[in-house]
Amino acid sequence: MNAETINLNPASTNTMAIHALLHLADDSLIMGHRCSEWCGHGPILEQDIALTNIALDFVGQSRHLYQYIATQLQDISNDVALTLIDFDILPEKINEDSLAYLRDTHAFKNHLLVELPNGDWAQTILKICSFSVYRFYLFQLLQKHTDLNLAGIAEKSLKEVQYHVKWSSEWIIRLGDGTHESKSRMLQAIEFLWPYMGEMFEPVMYEKVYYHLDDVTYTSLKNNWLDKMNQIFEQATLPTQSLNQWHQTGGKIGKHTEHLGYILAEMQFLPRTFPNAIW
């Protein structure tokens, strides 16, 4: 992609590709941010280490994706970049850091689920598990994508995602089938988070165009996810769930909860205070 060929039509393939990649990168970054908040505060030292590892995986994935986006935008003019990326401070250079640090909430395209506060261990575990199971099935599809860079990132990330699914599902089973208190906390976590699950299976325009997944594939992605989650719930002696009820959406098109603003205020304050400084 370069300055000559870039097409700013909102529905153009280029725009769709950039937005879909930003969506994937933002999901990883915000997941990483939330997981990293546990660092030093976990219930068991070994689990503190495991969760920090997961945070590192997510931050690493976001870096690969942002770096890839930046290479695609190397040659375009600032005006085009500004419109396409929705920067609110004009960066000297488009790179992984300007993409992460110089966009405001409306430009972030992550799912609402990932920006929700950590809550207790049950809520954090359910969030990681549900998101990782979704990522597992999605990346299995994306590793066959015609965009070989994306396919490569998906393939590499899959190994990490498999571990995230294993680690978090084992915890759901332990908590569901543990004590009376842990079960009731798992139930509360499901009740709180479930309205945010549906957004993962309601593709917006850029996902449809860039992922090249038809409706049938999307339906099977959703069914695979639900089957796997229910399998875990059954093993955890928790009630199985459906996705038929009303759910929250908007994150993927920049309409977020109040939480994202606080995350970004904390995360971005230094680069925004000293624009163009090197750290």
Place this chain on the structure above:
Amino acid sequence: MDTITLAIQFQKKIDQDIKIEPRDWMPDEYRKTLIRQISQHAHSEVVGMLPEGNWITRAPSLRRKAILLAKVQDEAGHGLYLYSAAETLGITRDEMYQQLHTNKAKYSSIFNYPTISWADMGAIGWLVDGAAIMNQVPLSRCSYGPYARAMVRICKEESFHQRQGFEILLTLSKGNKAQQKMCQDAINRWWWPALMMFGPSDNDSPHTAQSMQWKIKRFTNDELRQKFVDVCAEQVKFLGMTLPDKDLKWNEAKQHYDFGPINWDEFWNVVKGNGPCNKERLSTRIQAWENGAWVREAALAYEEKKAARQYSYDTENKTNQVPVS
């Protein structure tokens, strides 16, 4: 064998640099000293995660964020090795946590100082990890085997951390005015507390003589502190910054740097609990422990259920088996 003979044999081993292992006989005081020192060291790693951990979400670039996350994770890992080493002496991790939470066990006072700017991540790496390495390299030759072996691995990672810290400061020192100011300010705040990390002056260090005889310690506090000052006084020149000590001066006759008096009044006050963050650090640890109680109970309950199910499955299968005559 009587205790006196055992004690003589023990000291002979120490003198011959033969490592003491968990099953070997050791004097009670040796065991106590090690438990005190290793658990204090483990607590320092775990409490030490907090001052740096609070900058993970604010790291100014994604690369720095990943490095800092990995670093704090390493500290948790060090805590684990050290708790395990202490457990070989007959104390459980939960007992050690209890001692920490009830103020019976100490941790390094340096972590009772606040991290108020990004440059503190650099200063901690350079000065605090630097001082820790100075203390810990000799510990990898300590007479107690499990402690010595844990220290070998820890020291490797710590020296990596120290280089990363110095690199943070070097980048800031080449940055804009505000970054340079941030850099100098962090050095000013961390320098003296880092010097205090070597512990009280030899004249006021009650445990030093015995610990040296047992080869738990190989150098005195003042010897290590001097070595640290000599190294840092040179390194700070690469940063184009200064150390906050007007008395710091090369002494040709001694072949060492002279340095100004340490504020021991501040040191003892921070040890006693009056540092800027003592209460906060401890209550954060206690809170993490208490908030995690239901998680640990659930994990235990689940393991018990699983074991019981396995047992009844095994028993059932046994009774169904055709007896072999």
